[in-house]
Amino acid sequence: MENNKEAKILTDKHQDLTHSENQKVVSHVQRDHDEWFLNTIMIENVNVPFKYKRKKLYKSLTGQRVNITYYPAIEMVAGFEIEVMNIVRVKVS
DSSP states (O other): HHHHHHHHHHHHTTTTTTEEEEEEEEEEEEEEEEEEEEEEEEEEOOOOOOOEEEEEEOOTTTTTTEEEEEEEEEEEEEEEEEEEEEEEEEEOO
16 A cells, blocks of 8 residues: 555646556567666567666566556657657556
8 A cells, every 4th residue: 555655645746647557568678778777668569668777686576566656758769750758657456
């Protein structure tokens, strides 16, 4: 219940944020980029990648159920606009 309270505070304060619970991770990739590890996860039945950064390697979330707080963004890849979701908070359910 404490996690829901934290997510509610975030989404109330920042209108662009969305909170989703109990989402199944079907893919989790971590890439080293400068001093950060860029993490990309794919959620079951969602065709948009969810991305976040960490200073250290994170355990694989593939197959796990997670609660995520995120906002939509657009990235340019090879001249194409790609929709992504930037995660501000991720917790294993």
